[in-house]
Amino acid sequence: MRVTFLGTAAARPTVGRNVTSILVQREGDVMMFDCGEGTQRQMMRYGTGFAFSDIFFTHLHADHFLGVIGLLRTLGLQAREEPMDLWTPRGTEPLLKQAVELGVERVPFEVRINGVEVGEKVARGGYDVVPFKVSHGGKAFGWAVVEHERLGRFNAQKAREMGIPEGPLWGKLHHGEPVEVDGRVVTAAEVVGEPRLGRRLVISGDTRPCQSTREMAANADLLVHEATFAQxxxxxxxxxxxxxAREAAEVAASAGVLRLVLTHFSPRYADDPRYLEKEARAVFPETTAAYDGLSIEVPFRPE
Structure with a gap:
């Protein structure tokens, strides 16, 4: 899983930072979280490509969604044909629809606007994208990418020692099915280890520190939390x-996350957010202040 920061500024762009957008690549899937103005240019600049079909909005303040207007038209000019799904807090669909239809051009692909509620999972193969409540007034979400448990590790050596022929029987055992070999039944527990945790990425969006973020981020592999101001x-x-920044670090520490990345900086800190990073690290050492173009790998935990 890779997280790329396309924009890390709050409210308005600066010379060195664009407004909010994050791209997440998970195996073959690519998804975007928020789409501030000029996001399509950031995608060109950082070479992310445009092969994605989902944009998840935390809320519809201008610096988080206005970029969808230009992005969709850029994709149309590139002769895109695949549908695009936009996910937004339920009740904000009309505003997003107005933005999508702004201007006279019509994009040559279907744009589907989906309103969702807190806890209403967007199911994908092997993981869910889950909206959770945050504290930013009105209709505002955070989003979490939550992988399902992975299959336990298959013990090939033991399977061979037990005389189980390599092939379909191994696959059945790995997926929890018992098999019969030479008149005896072999269960999955004999050759397959315990299920392994999937990864959890939590993106706060704009918010005050709140319990719902702590709960969603509990033991997360990566928490991306806004840090608009210094203490x-x-x-x-x-x-x-x-x-x-300090409050974001306190959320990370109380949630027991592995790593914290700060973003959404007020323009007053845009040129040098190391002050914010230092403030947060005093509470939670595993903190990084994001910058435009930063890519972070989220590995599986060691076994």
Whole structure:
């Protein structure tokens, strides 16, 4: 799983940072989370390609969704034919529909707008994309990419020692089915280890620190949390429904995540967010301040 930050600025772009967008690649699937203005140019700049079919919106503030207008038209000019699914908090579909239909051009592919509620999973092969409640006023989500448990490790050496011929019988055992070999029944538990945890990626969107984020991020492999302000602007963060870098780190620490990446920086920190990174690391050392173009691999945990 790879997470690429296409935009890391809050509210408006700066010379060095575009507004919010994150691209997630999981095996053969690619999905986008938020689409600030100019996102299609960021995709060209960082070589991500355009082979994806889902955009998940945390909420419909302008810096999180206006880029979909240009992105869809860029894809249309590239002769795209595959449908595109847009996922947004239920009740915000009309605004997103207006944006998609803005202008006179019609894109030559189907654009499907899907309103979802908190906890309403978007099921995919081997994983779910799950919206969860955050604290940003109105209709706002965070999103989590939650992999299903993986099959336990198959013990090929033991299977051979037990006289189980390699081939279809191995596949059945690996998927939990008992098989018969020379008149005896062999169960999966004899040659297959315990199920292995899948990965969990949590993207907070815009939010105050909140219990629902902590719960969704519990033991996550990676938490991407907004850090719009430094702690000396804590009052402003609370007033505007955002978090400080320290507050994001406190969420990560209490949730027991493996790694925290900060994003969504106020333009006042855009040139040098190391101050925010330092503030967060004082609470949670495994913290990185994102920058446009940063790609992070999310590996499986060691066994």
């Amino acid at each position: 000396d602007e804590a009052e402003r963060a609370a007033h505007t429904g955002h978090s400080t």
